[in-house]
Amino acid sequence: MSARREGRLTLPALCRALACGALSSLELTRRCLGRLERLEPTVGAFLTLDAPGALAAAAASDRRRQAGAPLHPLDGVPYAVKDNLCTRGLRTTCASRMLENYIPPYDADAVARLRGAGCVLLGKLNMDEFSFGSTTMTSALGVTRNPLDPARVPGGSSGGAAAAVAAGELPFAVGSDTGGSVRQPAAFCGVTGFKPAAGRISRYGLVAFAPSLDCVGVLANTAADAARVYALLAQPLPAQELLPADDSGAGLSGVRVAVPPQGWGPPLSDAVGRALDRGADCLRRAGALLCTADCLPPPETALLSYVALSTAEAASDLARFDGIRFGGPARDPSALPDPAEVRGDCFGPEVKRRILLGTALLSGEFRARCYQPACLVREAVRDGFARLFGEAELLLTPTVPGGAPRADVPLSPREAGQMDLYTVPASLAGLPALSVPFGRDENAMPLGLQLVAPPGREALLFRAGAILEAAGGWLPEEVGNE
Amino acid sequence: MNDGGALRRQGYEAVVGLEVHAELKTRTKLFCGCSTAFGAPPNTQCCPVCAGLPGGLVAGRLNRRAVELALLAGLALGCDIAGYSHMDRKHYFYPDLPRGYQLSQDGEPLCRGGYLEFAAAGVPTRVRIARVHLEEDAGKLLHTPQGAMLDCNRCGVPLIEIVTEPDLRSGAGAAAFLRELRAVLLACGISDCRMQEGSLRCDVNLSVRRIGEETLGTRTEIKNINSFAFVEKAIAYEAGRQLEELVRTGQVRQRTLRYNPAAGRTEVMRDKERAADYRFLREPDVPELCVSRATVERLRRELPELPAARRARLQTAYGMRAEDAATLTALPGLAEFFGQAAAASAYPDLVLNLLLSDLLRICPGEPFVSPVSPGQLAELADLAGEGSVNRSTAKRLLPRLAGTQESPRALAEREQLTQIRDPGRIAAWAAQAVAELPRPAADYRSGRSNALQALQGRLMALSGGRADPVQAAQALRALLETNREEEESHV
The missing domain is CATH 1.10.10 (Arc Repressor Mutant, subunit A)
Structure with missing residues (x-):
């Protein structure tokens, strides 16, 4: 298929090449940097590139390999992280003017884990400002385009991460997912995105959007690659969350997969409906038993709850940006900065909109009328999933209601929010969820299918994801050690 | 202004409630492992968590000892312990608050509904405790020639806030309450209560009303007073000021004030026309606090003898005056030391006299650490009691025994200080x-x-x-x- 694109390397191939000496980390890193140089003017996935740091880390990795002491099978593999994960000594901006020059004194736990395994950090990836958006277009510091069609958005908020993986600039990236911010851009860019269960990957060092929903997530070329990175980030890892090294051939015999009934959510577009049917059929042929997910609350209700909870928490989390420590040089060093002035200057319109909304939601009567009902809806969503997973092992839904929209047609907040419709329920319930590229829309842009599992069934999730990927038409062409 | 007297002559009374903040005696902060030691150079005891850096989550760590000390305070004050409670974010912008919110407890405090009994000017008084909750301290602004500087060392230090019902009627009563509360917190090892280091601070809520009236008047709040004497003076001043405002304008404006000790009066910090909206949000990163019955019982057993019980026991056992019993109880370690020395001596009254009038003078520190052993003090009291040395010699011998293991009798004999009765x-x-x-x-x-x-x-x-x-x-x-x-x- 023409959708197979060159230049994308999966982790097993890279690990084999590094292990047998066919490829050095330095060669691999130089190849990524070379590709970056060619593609970044179009794609714009990176906000900060750390070529010297990456080359030094790659050289160190090669020395370990030569000494016969690699730190981990992924030692020497390049990657990059969304710019809301703190990196010691490397600018961390959240794509905001507020943090444009902020250099953290510490590594996020996820970054420390990858450094500790010898992975090579290439730099920091673009995102919606403070993750507030679904297109990466609210970034105050750069424009990221969809590598499959530069006229279209990469999705968001982890848009830089999805675009970089899709463009073959790097084999995997680490992003964050609050209501779909890993899964949705993965679907728009034709890559795989994994959001772990709440609490499975440390969020320490992830600049908070909404702590009760935030997760560190993985974007990669395949479900198996995402599983490998997850296994590194989420320690200690129980065996049932691990995908066996060779899982090919293992089917879904007897696994009950629930599919939402007609009328759950707005009517699906033809393309999305077709993709969902084909996906379900594909799982059935692998041995799965299909059933209907009757006990989930409507996704529209979940979305309203998500908007209320996430903006309320976001307004609270962003209170620390009061102009004293962040937001550029003080206008008058002898006086304390005025928070309203600094915030007015340094926050973009979407951030201001959410702070206003979130502040209102916790104030006075709105608290009882909006915020507290939203908490109850979250409980109802959790209960619905608990009942569902009494009857089935997996839930299959679309990831997105359509393909990536054009960048030149601005979306209203409501339209942008609709893109989170199918991803938000698993976020509210704190469940592991995987998006794999599957099918295409009327513009030949990729669509995604989402699998949701109960906590502890991650291995099953990755296996079902791999089965869908194989039929989805978006697997990268292995170019191996070209 | 004469406390209460002038007010009462005009038919009015002051109604006072206190909010007391006590720093808990823990080695580390509430949500991270940073030290709580006082006096370190600025910003040497903070981390991404307590300094509120982006990404510095409080997730997964809560100082167990801090929770236990807060529960101990609740038990010592006769509160009900909540089986379930949680931390809330309390939002307000202030330069010393690096996250823009303080982690505190709003709707579900750890402890509710207790009381403290004490004597105010000899009159037995009971003040109800509305609640005791756990919260974190803020940082400190330093004003330097280079501009305002922020020191985050104190950010995240565990505190309890003890809130009373409006049961107090005078500055003297408030000061007596605070002295008793301090004795309780010290006795239980909950807080060092070092007011000069800010580890015990007090906000005063005050209104005035006609005597006999049931409803409360409009109140003002006096923030952050760090001495009992100032609390007493601030209340006396503010009650008079409110009455004057009430008589002159027919109403009292709701305001937040500070007390200026040099001027001896309260000053306006901000007008507070309506209650501040702190937009409380349950902290998502701190799990709920579940306190089991077994934990409560274990902590109840950890409670030492409380000051009131101890004072009663000392007065009964030794026939001492109430003031002396109060002095012995106010300083941690003092009553225990007295008990040991008195038990070893045939003259407990002389032990008490030497302890309070002589020994305390040479070791005024807190907590009480004696330079002589209880046995030495007992023997010295015996020498004076049996007449082997006279009283003034006994007093002179005391400093010479400090830091030695020497027997007072041997010292007196060697120095030929024993009394001559030939x-x-x-x-x-x-x-x-x-x-x-x-x-x-x-x-x-x-x-x-x-x-x-x-x-x-x-x-x-x-x-x-x-x-x-x-x-x-x-x-x-x-x-x-x-x-x-x-x-x-x-x-």
Whole structure:
């Protein structure tokens, strides 16, 4: 298929090449940097590139390999992280003017884990400002385009991460997912995105959007690659969350997969409906038993709850940006900065909109009328999933209601929010969820299918994801050690 | 302004409630492992968590000891312990608050509904405690020639806030309450209560109303007073000021004030026309606090004897005055030390006297750490009690025993400080004193009995301070009266 694109390397191939000496980390890193140089003017996935740091880390990795002491099978593999994960000594901006020059004194736990395994950090990836958006277009510091069609958005908020993986600039990236911010851009860019269960990957060092929903997530070329990175980030890892090294051939015999009934959510577009049917059929042929997910609350209700909870928490989390420590040089060093002035200057319109909304939601009567009902809806969503997973092992839904929209047609907040419709329920319930590229829309842009599992069934999730990927038409062409 | 008196003469009373913040005695902060030690150079005891850096989540760590100390405070104050509670974000912008919110407890405090009993000017008083909750301290703004600087060392230090019902009626009553509360917190090891280091601070809520009225007037809040004396003065001043405002304008404006000790009055910090909206949000990163019955019972067993019970016991057991029992109870370690020394001595009253009037003077620190052992103090009291040394010698010996293991008796004997009670030697000194001071002797004989003091002083000096003063007086009297009889018989 023409959708197979060159230049994308999966982790097993890279690990084999590094292990047998066919490829050095330095060669691999130089190849990524070379590709970056060619593609970044179009794609714009990176906000900060750390070529010297990456080359030094790659050289160190090669020395370990030569000494016969690699730190981990992924030692020497390049990657990059969304710019809301703190990196010691490397600018961390959240794509905001507020943090444009902020250099953290510490590594996020996820970054420390990858450094500790010898992975090579290439730099920091673009995102919606403070993750507030679904297109990466609210970034105050750069424009990221969809590598499959530069006229279209990469999705968001982890848009830089999805675009970089899709463009073959790097084999995997680490992003964050609050209501779909890993899964949705993965679907728009034709890559795989994994959001772990709440609490499975440390969020320490992830600049908070909404702590009760935030997760560190993985974007990669395949479900198996995402599983490998997850296994590194989420320690200690129980065996049932691990995908066996060779899982090919293992089917879904007897696994009950629930599919939402007609009328759950707005009517699906033809393309999305077709993709969902084909996906379900594909799982059935692998041995799965299909059933209907009757006990989930409507996704529209979940979305309203998500908007209320996430903006309320976001307004609270962003209170620390009061102009004293962040937001550029003080206008008058002898006086304390005025928070309203600094915030007015340094926050973009979407951030201001959410702070206003979130502040209102916790104030006075709105608290009882909006915020507290939203908490109850979250409980109802959790209960619905608990009942569902009494009857089935997996839930299959679309990831997105359509393909990536054009960048030149601005979306209203409501339209942008609709893109989170199918991803938000698993976020509210704190469940592991995987998006794999599957099918295409009327513009030949990729669509995604989402699998949701109960906590502890991650291995099953990755296996079902791999089965869908194989039929989805978006697997990268292995170019191996070209 | 006279506390309460002027108010009452006009038919009004002040209604006072307190919010007391006490720093908990933990080594580390509430949500991270940073030290809580006082006085370190600025920003040397903070991390991404307590300094509120982006990404510095409080996830997964809560200082267990801080929770236990807050529960101990609740138990000591007779509160109900909540089986379930949680932390909330309390939002307000202030430069010393790096996250823009303080982690505190709003709707579900750890402890509710207790009381504290104490004597205010001799009158038994009970103040109800509305709640005790856990929260974190803010940072500190330093004003330097380079501009305002923020020190985050204190950010995240665990505190409890103790909120009373509006049961107090005067500054003196508030100060007495605070003294008692401090004694309780010290006795239980909950807080060091070092006011000069800000580890105990108090907000005052005050309104005035006509005596007999049930409803509360509009209140003002006086923030962050760090001395009991200032609390007392601030209340006295503010009650008078409110009454004056009420009489002049017919109402009191709701305001937040600070107390200016130099000017002796309250000053406006901000007008507070309506209640501040802190937009409380349950902290998503701190799991709910579930306190089991077993934990509560374990902590209840950890409670030491509380000051009120201890004072009652000391007064009954030793017949001491209420003030002395209060002094012994106010300083941690003091009553225990007294108990040990008194038990080892035949003269507990002398032990008490030497302890309160002499030993405390040479070791005024907190907590009480004695430079002599309870056994040494007991032996010293026995020497004085049995008359082996006189009282003033005993007082002089005390500092010389400090830091030594020496027996007071051995020291007194080696230094020849024991009292001399040999009648022959005392009679000889008496004769010499009379011979050297003929005028006082003559005065005494002519009926001015207080002339004996000069003679006795000389006798004591001749004896090197060692003559038994009672015997000395007897000897002088005997000598002077014998002489008088002889003189009379000659006439």
